[in-house]
Amino acid sequence: MMERLVLEQFKAWKNKDKSKRKPLLVTGVRQCGKTYLIKSFGETEFDEMAYFNFDGNAGLKSVFDYDFNTKRIIDELGSIILGKTIEPGKTLVVFDEIQDCSRAIQSLKYFCEEMPELHIIAAGSLLGVALKDEGISFPVGKVDRIDMYPMSFEEFVMADGGGKYIDGLKKMSLEREIPELYTIPLEKYLKNYYIVGGMPEAVKTWTETHDYKEVEVIQDNILRDYADDFSKHTKPDTAIKIKLIWDSIPSQIARENNKFIFSHVKQGARSKDLEDALEWLVNAGIASKLCMVPTPEIPLSGEADYTYFKVYMSDVGLLRRKSNLNYRTILEGDEAFIHYKGAIAENYVYTQLKFMGIESYFWRTKSDAELDFITDYEGVLVPVETKSADNTKAKSLHQFCGRYNPKIAIKSSLKNVGDNMDGATHVWSVPLYTLFRFKEYVYKEMGWK
Structure with missing residues (x-):
């Protein structure tokens, strides 16, 4: 694995007190290594990783259509899509290409308020474009953010x-x-x-x-x-x-x-x-x-x-x-x-x-x-x-x-x-x-x- 200095920021986010930690939003130009680093982080720092990619996945997006009840969302993501339980404190939940699901972006606000013990990372390459062009409601003040760039x-x-x-x-x-x-x-x-x-x-x-x-x-x-x-x-x-x-x-x-x-x-x-x-x-x-x-x-x-x-x-x-x-x-x-x-x-x-x-x-x-x-x-x-x-x-x-x-x-x-x-x-x-x-x-x- 090529060493990325931003990994220390990921670790610092993980180790925050749950009362101060928010869902982490990782943005950056396409192909700068976001997904690879997030997956490596999940595999090495957590017992389990629940990875979800919204790109072209209508079934996954439908989980967020009904309401923003965070317990229901996590239960359905775990039991129906993964076939195993998502455990706060042990499982890293990853929402990749989140710009393709506006309601998943909105849900981060509710995860921040109702389930702070759950580690969630959301990533998107064209998130900035989606927020501007599609008028997606952004959870201001409810996410931590890390911007990734090509390797220095x-x-x-x-x-x-x-x-x-x-x-x-x-x-x-x-x-x-x-x-x-x-x-x-x-x-x-x-x-x-x-x-x-x-x-x-x-x-x-x-x-x-x-x-x-x-x-x-x-x-x-x-x-x-x-x-x-x-x-x-x-x-x-x-x-x-x-x-x-x-x-x-x-x-x-x-x-x-x-x-x-x-x-x-x-x-x-x-x-x-x-x-x-x-x-x-x-x-x-x-x-x-x-x-x-x-x-x-x-x-x-x-x-x-x-x-x-x-x-x-x-x-x-x-x-x-x-x-x-x-x-x-x-x-x-x-x-x-x-x-x-x-x-x-x-x-x-x-x-x-x-x-x-x-x-x-x-x-x-x-x-x-x-x-x-x-x-x-x-x-x-x-x-x-x-x-x-x-x-x-x-x-x-x-x-x-x-x-x-x-x-x-x-x-x-x-x-x-x-x-x-x-x-x-x-x-x-x-x-x-x-x-x-x-x-x-x-x-x-x-x-x-």
């Missing part, structure tokens, strides 16, 4: 036999320059992560074969499955718009000024004609919007311009494949690859921040200054400049620090660990392959434990 770079390295490097880095002082014993293999792992990405099936194929072509077969299948979902879960005219936006994302990311522009999706197209299609991709978790903050005052969410944004893909490996970028170009480099290499690095940083639960934005002036990412993690304003190689000249970061005087700033590139002062700002050089230590740098700067 840290998880990828551990899956590919590089756990000793991750363990070694975690023991290493944040200030210490990283020796070549680590930098050379980790740079190679980073290139492979750009190629393979973090979709579990692609990672599994890579770790078993180390064959880029085999990985691309898996990636092509995932991309096709995503495209099939457009037509399966939307009306034909909406599906066409979604595909137009989906196909435009790689070129939009690669633009010099990579603000997402609807007219570049289709000539003459207006934002009001395509906004719903883009929101479908966002709600499905396939793509994400990074909004601009013109004035970085905390909280950043209150200053964000939600009409001015970039769009990134949920997985850097799928971006690489969808862009038709040959894996040899990543491995060997090319003078013509310089600009898109930066786009890949930005998408990588965005997904790693998201994996860590860090909400980010970007900053841009009316002239030519732009900062790739800013966050107010734990109430601390942190600008993050991203470079794809070891060139760390960062004019925009310097302007930002001079204007807003943040306590800490991060320059992430292939340059080794280092630090300096830019006015009142402590600027850390953090290699792209150690970005998973981001929170440690903030805690160190603020003197927190």
Whole structure:
């Protein structure tokens, strides 16, 4: 089993006092490993697991049609469908693809109130789409939530036999320059992560074969499955718009000024004609919007311009494949690859921040200054400049620090660990392959434990 760091959150949920534990709702982009991890968790942490999949299962859905009597529902699920008793405290109940049964979603409220001793996990890939498009009543305040993502770079390295490097880095002082014993293999792992990405099936194929072509077969299948979902879960005219936006994302990311522009999706197209299609991709978790903050005052969410944004893909490996970028170009480099290499690095940083639960934005002036990412993690304003190689000249970061005087700033590139002062700002050089230590740098700067 490939190690997933989110498993610790599952265990913490299981061990909560029943008076505080609620049904757990696990969401995430399709094929990011939700079902596999939930089943593994059920098999190892509980005496029994009662697994129910609502996808195309009319008989299962009918159990929820009559009323929301939780005892009746559990009795029927156990005795009629499973043929055995579901025992609270011993059995993990799993409702998979729950977006296909609106009443099952509503029932979570009643399980929370009437049967808190029962462990229930509900999962859905297109739940965000269903809640928005179908007007399903969501049990606000009655569920615990965990968002799952494709495997992070840290998880990828551990899956590919590089756990000793991750363990070694975690023991290493944040200030210490990283020796070549680590930098050379980790740079190679980073290139492979750009190629393979973090979709579990692609990672599994890579770790078993180390064959880029085999990985691309898996990636092509995932991309096709995503495209099939457009037509399966939307009306034909909406599906066409979604595909137009989906196909435009790689070129939009690669633009010099990579603000997402609807007219570049289709000539003459207006934002009001395509906004719903883009929101479908966002709600499905396939793509994400990074909004601009013109004035970085905390909280950043209150200053964000939600009409001015970039769009990134949920997985850097799928971006690489969808862009038709040959894996040899990543491995060997090319003078013509310089600009898109930066786009890949930005998408990588965005997904790693998201994996860590860090909400980010970007900053841009009316002239030519732009900062790739800013966050107010734990109430601390942190600008993050991203470079794809070891060139760390960062004019925009310097302007930002001079204007807003943040306590800490991060320059992430292939340059080794280092630090300096830019006015009142402590600027850390953090290699792209150690970005998973981001929170440690903030805690160190603020003197927190």
